[in-house]
Amino acid sequence: MFGQCPYINDVVKPCTSYVKGGFCSRPDLFRCLEYIKVHEPAISFSAIKDFTQCHRKYWYAWGQGIELIEKSRALRLGSMADQILSCLHDSRNVGLNPTPEEQYTKMINAEIEKTIDPEDSDSVGDLDLWKMKALFDGYIELDRHTLKGITQHEFRWNEVEYPKLHGYIDLTLREDKFGDEFKYTNNPDWYSERWNMNDQLSAYFIGMPDLEQFRVICLVPPALKMKKNETITKFYARMREDVIQRSITAYFITTTFWRSEFDLEAYKRKAKMVSEEIMHYIVQDPIKLADPFYQNLSACYSPYECDFIHICRSGVMPENLYKKRLPR
Ligand code: SF4
Ligand code: SF4
Numbered sequence: 001m002f003g004q005c006p007y008i009n010d011v012v013k014p015c016t017s018y019v020k021g022g023f024c025s026r027p028d029l030f031r032c033l034e035y036i037k038v039h040e041p042a043i044s045f046s047a048i049k050d051f052t053q054c055h056r057k058y059w060y061a062w063g064q065g066i067e068l069i070e071k072s073r074a075l076r077l078g079s080m081a082d083q084i085l086s087c088l089h090d091s092r093n094v095g096l097n098p099t100p101e102e103q104y105t106k107m108i109n110a111e112i113e114k115t116i117d118p119e120d121s122d123s124v125g126d127l128d129l130w131k132m133k134a135l136f137d138g139y140i141e142l143d144r145h146t147l148k149g150i151t152q153h154e155f156r157w158n159e160v161e162y163p164k165l166h167g168y169i170d171l172t173l174r175e176d177k178f179g180d181e182f183k184y185t186n187n188p189d190w191y192s193e194r195w196n197m198n199d200q201l202s203a204y205f206i207g208m209p210d211l212e213q214f215r216v217i218c219l220v221p222p223a224l225k226m227k228k229n230e231t232i233t234k235f236y237a238r239m240r241e242d243v244i245q246r247s248i249t250a251y252f253i254t255t256t257f258w259r260s261e262f263d264l265e266a267y268k269r270k271a272k273m274v275s276e277e278i279m280h281y282i283v284q285d286p287i288k289l290a291d292p293f294y295q296n297l298s299a300c301y302s303p304y305e306c307d308f309i310h311i312c313r314s315g316v317m318p319e320n321l322y323k324k325r326l327p328r
Contacts, residue, residue: 005033023327030065030324036282040275042164045203048274054300055281059293060308063282065325066317068307077128080111081184081219082170084136089171091148101140108133124232131221132184134236135251138243139219144252149173149180155207162268163275169204172211179204179214188218188253194261202267205259218253 007026009016015034017025022035022042031041041062051058060066071079084104087093093100112130117123124130139145153172157165171180181200183191190196201214222239226232243251281292300306311317 019327031063040163041278042166043275044167045200051274054296055293056295066322067325069323078184085182086151088145090151130236134239135221135243138240142247157207162272176208176210177212179211181216183218185218188220191216191218192255201257202262202264206264212259214257216255220251
């Protein structure tokens with residue numbers, strides 16, 4: 001049965017290691033165990049997803065707050081695309097000098113510049129960044145960026161007898177009645193299926209009660225290859241032209257979903273069950289918390305390699321690969 005947190009120092013209330021919001025500053029913990037004992041943990045769609053994939057994954061990511069120092073290439077490109085979209089679509093950026101379009105251009109050119117080898121006159125830089133530039137330059141040319149709203153819109157769902165649900169929506173529009181989720185991906189078919197988007201969009205519809213309609217917009221980087229003897233300027237121009245010509249069918253794949261398509265009560269019950277399970281595991285044994293948060297080895301490489309594979313395979317946390325994240 002759960003005793004007191006073994007590390008508690010309650011000479012100072014609530015505890016010298018306590019960080020506002022239910023966090024702990026100890027290097028081996030992220031969430032405060034005593035806080036979770038009293039309050040159900042606030043959870044997000046991503047935390048629920050991690051917990052249902054593998055309990056250990058949840059514990060590493062959300063209990064101990066561990067993350068990779070160096071993100072995967074796909075994640076780095078995805079977060080750069082998110083940053084560009086936030087800059088272009090945010091209504092709070094209208095009227096800024098430099099304009100959002102100028103800020104984006106400066107940013108992408110600087111990123112490409114960093115990848116060009118100054119010692120090599122043939123070096124053209126990272127082609128994936130050129131693809132991103134062609135895609136977003138086409139996006140702006142087609143005026144898709146002129147839609148303005150609130151980007152990274154934070155929501156909090158507080159309903160009696162349910163866990164607190166917390167998250168961010170990429171873009172909300174027209175008094176929060178419409179929302180957009182952007183995916184920078186080579187696999188738009190996956191995100192166009194309601195089945196695959198069910199949990200994420202259910203969380204958004206629950207968190208934002210006025211939301212009626214949600215669009216999932218997949219931005220697909222060009223798959224064109226650079227031809228022999230083609231200069232980077234010509235390759236870039238060819239990609240950009242292709243983006244403009246085949247924008248809707250190949251590059252900006254949009255699927256619209258409506259609130260009525262989702263069983264929100266079922267997702268609320270799922271969130272409740274997950275949060276109760278987490279509390280149950282935490283009260284089992286505050287010393288060996290990794291035990292109740294057991295591993296699911298069939299989730300290590302499917303659908304992609306888990307961030308924590310180096311810890312699970314070696315049994316220790318390599319300090320050159322991982323760090324503890326800060327409470328958000
Ligand atoms: S988990 Fe909570 S009680 Fe334990 S040391 Fe950290 S802040 Fe203190
Ligand atoms: S590597 Fe496998 S067992 Fe370890 S946390 Fe990830 S999914 Fe779970």
